[in-house]
Amino acid sequence: MNTVGSTQFFSFEQSQIAYRVFGNGPTALLAFHGFGQNGAVFEPLAATRFTVYAIDLYYHGSTFVGNDLLTKSDWQRFIDAFLQAHRIDRFSLIGFSLGGRFALTLVEAFAGQLDQLLLIAPDGITRSFWYELATSTAAGRALFRYVLRHLPLLSYFGHRLVRLGLLNRTVMRFAEISLATPEQRTLVYQTWTQFRHIRPDLEIVSTQLIANPVRVRFFTGEFDRIVPGNYILPLTKRLRHYEVTVLKTGHNRLIELVAEKV
Structure with missing residues (x-):
């Protein structure tokens, strides 16, 4: 082998x-x-x-x-x-x-x-609230696509959630690394939306x-x-x-x- x-x-x-x-x-x-x-x-x-x-x-x-x-x-x-x-x-x-x-x-x-x-x-x-929001409906997927195309908006709200204690700082850093390039953002969108039935x-x-x-x-x-x-x-x-x-x-x-x- x-x-x-x-x-x-x-x-x-x-x-x-x-x-x-x-x-x-x-x-x-x-x-x-x-x-x-x-x-x-x-x-x-x-x-x-x-x-x-x-x-x-x-x-x-x-x-x-x-x-x-x-x-x-x-x-x-x-x-x-x-x-x-x-x-x-x-x-x-x-x-x-x-x-x-x-x-x-x-x-x-x-x-x-x-x-x-x-x-x-x-x-x-464990199902993620953010994953369900971004993938479970056509409107959610459209919003997710929009946010990925306007990364400063995502970054702003993400850091606000960190300051409010609603999002872990390590998770936010992981998200920033995962979304650093257009290719990575495409991969995130594909995997989040196209794998939504793999549940x-x-x-x-x-x-x-x-x-x-x-x-x-x-x-x-x-x-x-x-x-x-x-x-x-x-x-x-x-x-x-x-x-x-x-x-x-x-x-x-x-x-x-x-x-x-x-």
């Missing part, structure tokens, strides 16, 4: 999905990265007991997207085709930040084939995890202000068995430190 992690491609309908393979362990692990990253961030997992299939999410890395709006069923059908093409029956999932949302939606469809679910500061469990149903997810012998492991950062540790609570309170590891780091080093634990 490929240990270098060179980019490979898998065609699905109108899209070309890029992925890398790391390691040659006996267990298949499908890995989904965070916003603005690509599958290469999972290279630290190459030395683990997994064979890692690190997929570039839509609009990220070298993946080419053929359709505008990604639905949950589209995503599940793609993974089903990917598993069949690679002759993978049983496997595990790992998702970091945005990738956690993609991993969770797969639990709904593939829990019976899962050995482990590893979630690193996962998005998709795990926590009732279905928890029911499937209880009904199937899946080892569920959460990893959070003690100093993470982007996806704080308490964001996992809406799911963990529904589960009977799970593990939580709190690492002494912020958001960005989590994958590297998790690789030492798995």
Whole structure:
């Protein structure tokens, strides 16, 4: 199996999905990265007991997207085709930040084939007020597009919210870095709006995890202000068995430190 992690491609309908393979362990692990990253961030997992299939999410890395709006069923059908093409029956999932949302939606469809679910500061469990405001309606999406085109307005209101104690300063700094260039602003708009249907149903997810012998492991950062540790609570309170590891780091080093634990 490929240990270098060179980019490979898998065609699905109108899209070309890029992925890398790391390691040659006996267990298949499908890995989904965070916003603005690509599958290469999972290279630290190459030395683990997994064979890692690190997929570039839509609009990220070298993946080419053929359709505008990604639905949950589209995503599940793609993974089903990917598993069949690679002759993978049983496997595990790992998702970091945005990738956690993609991993969770797969639990709904593939829990019976899962050995482990590893979630690193996962998005998709606690819903953000700002995300709902910007994506749930056509008017909200139009306003979001307008604000991204008039960045000083966003900066003004963002810093006002920080001063009022309604927005964490670290989150504001993360937003400024993520929106620094026109290309980054386009990526933010695409991922926020086009991924709005990739929303795990926590009732279905928890029911499937209880009904199937899946080892569920959460990893959070003690100093993470982007996806704080308490964001996992809406799911963990529904589960009977799970593990939580709190690492002494912020958001960005989590994958590297998790690789030492798995």
